[in-house]
Amino acid sequence: MNITLRTDRNVAILDISGRLVMGEALYRFRNAVRDALNENYKHILLNLENVNYMDSSGVGELVQCYTTICTQGGSVKLLKATQRVSNLLHMTKLLTVFETFNTEPEALASFHRGH
Secondary structure, three states: OEEEEEEEOOEEEEEEEEEEOOOHHHHHHHHHHHHHHHOOOOEEEEEEEEEEEEOHHHHHHHHHHHHHHHHOOOEEEEEOOOHHHHHHHHHOOHHHOOEEEOOHHHHHHHHHOOO
């Protein structure tokens, strides 16, 4: 799994590719989120366009990420979740928790509107 950090004003965008599964991948994901928070980015957009698989540990880490960021007064949103990941989020009812977007401009605008 690879994660690239980009920024747009006060939003950290994490481009994630590969498999979000137990082990090294979750460690990298957790550290990428922590690094963004440590750099004072309270709003994080997770670009899931290239995540081809997520297991239950990956789902749990998304929930932990959400909790950590919201506890610090920030927000996290999802971008371009693949059909497989969307189905998993739907089955676990997490689509009711996370705001999801199909385009990056739309997602970034939602942070700036304060949603």
